[in-house]
Amino acid sequence: MLAVLGYPVATSIVLSFQHVKPGSGQFLGAWVGLNNYLSIFSDPVFVTALSNTLYYATVEVVAVVGFGLAMAMLLNHPFGRFAFFRVILLIPWAISPVANAVMWKWIYNSNYGILNYLLHQLGIINQYVVWLGNQQLALNALLVADIWKSLPFIALLLLAGLQNVPPILYRAARLDGASAWQTFRFVTLPQMRTAILICVVLQTMWALKVFDLIYVLTRGSPADATVTLNYLAYRETFEFGVFGYGAALADVLFLMMFVLALIYLRVFHPMSGAQQAGS
Amino acid sequence: MAEVELIKVTKRYGSVVACSELDFHINDGEFVTLLGPSGCGKTTALNLIAGLDEVTSGQILMDGAVVNELTPFERDVAMVFQNYALYPHMTVAENIGFTLKLRKRPKDEVRRRVADVAEMLELGQLLERRPRELSGGQQQRVALGRAVIREPRVFLFDEPFSNLDAALRVRMRMEIKELHQQLKITSLFVTHDQEEALSISDRIAIMRNGWIEQVGTPQEVYLRPVSRYVARFIGSPPVDILTGTFEREAGQIWYRVGAARFEIPESIVPTGDGALDLGVRPEHVLLGAVGQAVTVAVIQPVGPVTYVTVDWMGGRLTSRVPGIVDVKVGETIHVSLAPEGILYFDRESDQRIATATG
Amino acid sequence: MSRSVVVVGLVIFTAWTLGPFLWAVISSLLPQVALTTTPPDLSPTNLTLDNFKAILADPDLVKGLYNSTIVAASTAVLALMLGSTAAYALSRLHVPGSNRILLVVLATQMFPGIVIIIPLFIVISRSGLIDTYIALIVVYLSFILPIVIWVLKGFFDAIPLELERAAAIDGASPFQTFRLVVLPISLPPLFATGVFAFIESWNEFFFAVILTRINTETAPIAIQQFAGQYTSRYGQMVAAAVLASIPVIVLAVVFRKYILKGFVEGAVKG
Numbered sequence: 088m089l090a091v092l093g094y095p096v097a098t099s100i101v102l103s104f105q106h107v108k109p110g111s112g113q114f115l116g117a118w119v120g121l122n123n124y125l126s127i128f129s130d131p132v133f134v135t136a137l138s139n140t141l142y143y144a145t146v147e148v149v150a151v152v153g154f155g156l157a158m159a160m161l162l163n164h165p166f167g168r169f170a171f172f173r174v175i176l177l178i179p180w181a182i183s184p185v186a187n188a189v190m191w192k193w194i195y196n197s198n199y200g201i202l203n204y205l206l207h208q209l210g211i212i213n214q215y216v217v218w219l220g221n222q223q224l225a226l227n228a229l230l231v232a233d234i235w236k237s238l239p240f241i242a243l244l245l246l247a248g249l250q251n252v253p254p255i256l257y258r259a260a261r262l263d264g265a266s267a268w269q270t271f272r273f274v275t276l277p278q279m280r281t282a283i284l285i286c287v288v289l290q291t292m293w294a295l296k297v298f299d300l301i302y303v304l305t306r307g308s309p310a311d312a313t314v315t316l317n318y319l320a321y322r323e324t325f326e327f328g329v330f331g332y333g334a335a336l337a338d339v340l341f342l343m344m345f346v347l348a349l350i351y352l353r354v355f356h357p358m359s360g361a362q363q364a365g366s
Numbered sequence: 367m368a369e370v371e372l373i374k375v376t377k378r379y380g381s382v383v384a385c386s387e388l389d390f391h392i393n394d395g396e397f398v399t400l401l402g403p404s405g406c407g408k409t410t411a412l413n414l415i416a417g418l419d420e421v422t423s424g425q426i427l428m429d430g431a432v433v434n435e436l437t438p439f440e441r442d443v444a445m446v447f448q449n450y451a452l453y454p455h456m457t458v459a460e461n462i463g464f465t466l467k468l469r470k471r472p473k474d475e476v477r478r479r480v481a482d483v484a485e486m487l488e489l490g491q492l493l494e495r496r497p498r499e500l501s502g503g504q505q506q507r508v509a510l511g512r513a514v515i516r517e518p519r520v521f522l523f524d525e526p527f528s529n530l531d532a533a534l535r536v537r538m539r540m541e542i543k544e545l546h547q548q549l550k551i552t553s554l555f556v557t558h559d560q561e562e563a564l565s566i567s568d569r570i571a572i573m574r575n576g577w578i579e580q581v582g583t584p585q586e587v588y589l590r591p592v593s594r595y596v597a598r599f600i601g602s603p604p605v606d607i608l609t610g611t612f613e614r615e616a617g618q619i620w621y622r623v624g625a626a627r628f629e630i631p632e633s634i635v636p637t638g639d640g641a642l643d644l645g646v647r648p649e650h651v652l653l654g655a656v657g658q659a660v661t662v663a664v665i666q667p668v669g670p671v672t673y674v675t676v677d678w679m680g681g682r683l684t685s686r687v688p689g690i691v692d693v694k695v696g697e698t699i700h701v702s703l704a705p706e707g708i709l710y711f712d713r714e715s716d717q718r719i720a721t722a723t724g
Numbered sequence: 725m726s727r728s729v730v731v732v733g734l735v736i737f738t739a740w741t742l743g744p745f746l747w748a749v750i751s752s753l754l755p756q757v758a759l760t761t762t763p764p765d766l767s768p769t770n771l772t773l774d775n776f777k778a779i780l781a782d783p784d785l786v787k788g789l790y791n792s793t794i795v796a797a798s799t800a801v802l803a804l805m806l807g808s809t810a811a812y813a814l815s816r817l818h819v820p821g822s823n824r825i826l827l828v829v830l831a832t833q834m835f836p837g838i839v840i841i842i843p844l845f846i847v848i849s850r851s852g853l854i855d856t857y858i859a860l861i862v863v864y865l866s867f868i869l870p871i872v873i874w875v876l877k878g879f880f881d882a883i884p885l886e887l888e889r890a891a892a893i894d895g896a897s898p899f900q901t902f903r904l905v906v907l908p909i910s911l912p913p914l915f916a917t918g919v920f921a922f923i924e925s926w927n928e929f930f931f932a933v934i935l936t937r938i939n940t941e942t943a944p945i946a947i948q949q950f951a952g953q954y955t956s957r958y959g960q961m962v963a964a965a966v967l968a969s970i971p972v973i974v975l976a977v978v979f980r981k982y983i984l985k986g987f988v989e990g991a992v993k994g
Contacts, residue, residue, distance in 0.1 A: 161733045172734070173984060174977055175741050181976040182745070182969040183927030185944035189951045189965040190748045193958055199760050201747055208763075235744060243984065296836045299929045303948050320838045325934070330842060337838040344836065418889050439895035451886040455908040464904075465894035512894070 127335055135311050136319040139226060143315060144294040146230055151237050151290050152245075152283060158238065159245035176239035184236065188303035191232040195219050195304075219305055222312045229300050229313055237293065241286045248282025249275070288351040292344055316340045368429050368442075368519035368552050369394050370415065375424035377410055384410040386576040387424070392554060397546050399555045399563040401599070402573035408556045409524055411573070415554060416522050417441050428519060444513035445522040448529060450505045452497040452512075459484070459493040462511045483511045503534045507541075514549070521553040527562065539566050560600050564588065572596050592718055594711040597645050603673060606651070606683050607711070608644045624680010626658045631705050634721045641713040648673060648686035650707025653693075657702030662693050676701055752776070752963035759958050775963035779950070785964055788946025792968075795857055795942060796925040799864045803921040804914060806865070807872035812902055814873065815880035816888075831870075837930040845934060855937035863935065864925045872917045879913040880906065916982035923972045943968040 127133050161167045179187070194202050195218040203215040218228040252275060260270045276283075298317055301307060307314040307322065314322070317340055324333030370392040377385040385407045392398050400408040413419040415426055417438035425432050433441050452461050459480050460467075466476045484490045487507045497505055506526060513521060523542075527535045543566050546553055557563055563570050564584045571581045572595075580592040591597035597605045610623035612630075619635055620627040621644055628644075636642060653674060663682060664675040672691050675684045676699060683701060693699055710719040750766070751759060752775050758765035779785050844863065845854075853859040883906060891901040907914070929944040936942065950964045976983065 161737055164730050166730050167734055177976040178745050178973055181972040183944050185929050185948050186965040186969045193962050317836050340836055341839045438893045445893050447886045449886055451890040453905055468895045
């Protein structure tokens with residue numbers, strides 16, 4: 088397993104320092120040093136991709152963790168204890184990202200899609216919207232589809248965290264005269280700090296990795312409005328064949344995720360630094 | 367049937383010494399208990415004898431042959447665990463017969479032997495049940511059955527009754543005793559409960575911090591403990607230890623403890639010097655009209671006897687009085703010590719110092 | 725929370741979670757005509773299986789389903805076999821650093837596929853393994869095994885040692901102990917991780933699209949191509965998505981107890 092992951096990472100880093108052209112059947116080309124990385128910074132598409140990625144990740148994390156917490160609280164309530172609610176959560180989790188994309192493709196269809204129909208009937212829009220073709224809206228359309236699919240797992244994680252809060256604390260809060268909101272703010276949230284942080288980190292990593300959705304629905308259009316770092320790396324590598332540059336982009340993305348993983352470790356294993364020092 | 371012998375058996379975990387040079391012999395058919403508080407090394411010793419753990423140095427012999435290298439199965443030992451350790455996914459019958467199944471015995475032989483064991487332990491009705499459907503006592507009997515069916519050379523018991531409630535514990539002790547009388551298999555029993563050890567053992571080995579402090583029959587360790595540690599561990603309520611000094615006055619020897627002093631007959635004055643503590647069991651503390659004046663502090667009636675604790679400036683003693691007593695807390699009463707029950711312990715070394723009489 | 729808030733919340737929750745998929749299912753059962761009128765013609769008399777019949781006649785889609793079954797099933801089985809033995813070894817043999825497993829798991833979650841795909845592609849194509857089942861299965865195992873091992877090790881750690889001691893005294897070899905005592909009581913986490921491995925393999929797209937060609941195309945690829953080719957055959961397009969989702973949904977629902985317990989708790993407790 089180390090071989091499957093370690094060797095490729097190393098090669099990828101090496102590649103990023105090179106300028107490679109395909110077609111020659113070779114994969115090691117001329118060494119260009121840090122040129123690839125430098126051209127990243129002067130590439131306007133990169134800026135777009137970066138801002139798209141940051142926007143996408145931020146919105147998705149806030150929405151998924153926020154709504155996930157709300158869902159978890161609903162499911163924790165006596166009314167929400169039925170197995171039915173937990174079972175339907177499994178559906179978004181189980182279907183493949185591709186199937187999810189196709190499903191939303193149909194929902195977002197500009198002529199016959201159900202979303203346009205409902206919004207029009209409710210008087211919210213006058214004309215049918217081309218969701219996936221609209222520069223302002225396309226990325227958000229993808230976000231909704233992704234949020235729909237990601238909510239269940241996070242909600243379930245948060246539910247587990249919620250159920251780990253010792254009930255006796257709620258009793259103590261009630262005796263102290265706390266209102267529902269105060270209880271939530273001073274008892275529930277602090278107790279769930281770890282669970283919430285885990286969800287934030289996990290969801291951020293997944294948001295950064297989004298690919299299937301873009302590939303099936305927009306391919307990055309319109310006008311690169313739905314290009315993320317990950318997709319850009321893919322496009323440069325496999326559609327434009329500029330391997331070195333693609334590898335450099337991929338490594339930048341990897342670095343971002345690595346930093347995130349370190350944060351996760353710090354949060355979750357605050358002792359691990361000391362342990363490693365001692366062992 | 368087997369003799370078990372430990373020769374300088376030591377077990378170390380890193381720098382921690384769990385068992386230190388244990389030297390010990392169990393006779394064929396004997397029921398021996400390893401007794402001691404948690405952490406004294408008794409369970410480690412048991413695991414070494416079972417073969418579940420390797421000795422760091424020393425030898426374990428069974429019937430004269432060194433068994434250090436043999437697996438538990440090869441040593442032909444059977445073990446009953448504190449938490450029963452029944453296989454949760456198997457029925458009672460399957461649990462008991464598992465060892466035979468591993469040895470690939472024919473099915474009808476397995477069925478017959480399981481049935482025999484079940485009958486002996488009154489488990490006949492429960493053969494098809496799963497462990498989680500049984501009570502604690504029933505589970506323990508299944509664990510016993512699993513051990514008995516092995517017809518081993520040695521039975522090993524690791525605090526098997528600690529998880530049972532008091533009444534059940536007393537019953538199981540009797541059952542074990544009867545089982546032992548019936549099967550006469552060499553048995554090694556580990557417990558921290560001194561009453562349990564006293565009631566079922568042929569001999570007791572008291573352990574302390576990894577070594578064996580004393581080995582003897584229940585009577586020996588009760589009446590002639592080798593150290594203050596053993597004296598305090600055996601017997602309930604525990605021995606009272608008084609820290610005082612000897613005095614000689616008017617041709618009489620006294621032991622002074624704070625504001626009180628107790629008469630010591632010349633014949634049982636200990637030999638040698640060195641500061642000595644005095645120990646005495648409740649049944650040898652005599653209350654009445656004769657002796658040192660003290661105040662009644664606590665009265666505890668426990669059915670056939672009453673424990674009366676008296677105190678004075680500098681010390682206290684507990685006395686066991688048959689029946690109900692007619693004193694009240696705060697009253698003054700007189701106490702003396704029965705000469706045959708006085709024990710001396712060297713204050714430094716903890717060892718019991720013998721008197722002329724023993 | 726007041727009761728009416730909760731009720732409203734639950735209604736919204738149900739509509740949101742179930743809605744999109746329900747619409748997909750309904751759409752897949754309606755003919756093209758019904759779907760392209762405004763408003764969409766939802767009368768029950770229109771319900772038909774024509775869409776499904778049509779897509780099942782498409783050899784590529786069927787092949788995709790078939791390939792996915794093989795790959796996902798193999799991955800799940802191998803993940804369980806390799807994962808359980810590895811987890812057991814790690815749990816019992818006190819390998820140093822075995823509690824760093826969490827770190828390894830995290831590491832595998834961290835890689836966007838793009839980072840490792842090129843060198844991987846080179847190695848695989850040089851070994852002539854492009855468009856083979858083996859390539860996919862090995863690659864999938866490299867992400868899935870760490871999680872399987874992590875979950876199973878956690879479970880094995882919690883099994884009381886005395887149970888295995890009793891088995892040793894009864895005469896069982898370590899392997900017999902594993903097979904006859906440890907595994908039978910580990911069925912819940914085994915099912916949970918097996919289903920998880922299956923679902924993850926079934927749904928995977930990125931590596932499949934790059935490492936397969938004509939022979940081993942998996943279901944997600946087939947669906948994507950279908951949706952790309954026949955962009956106006958709405959009913960069929962959605963039917964393909966629904967059809968490919970049925971196996972995984974069924975698995976998830978059947979084994980929901982194990983999944984919900986095993987995974988989610990394991991993740992929070994770390």
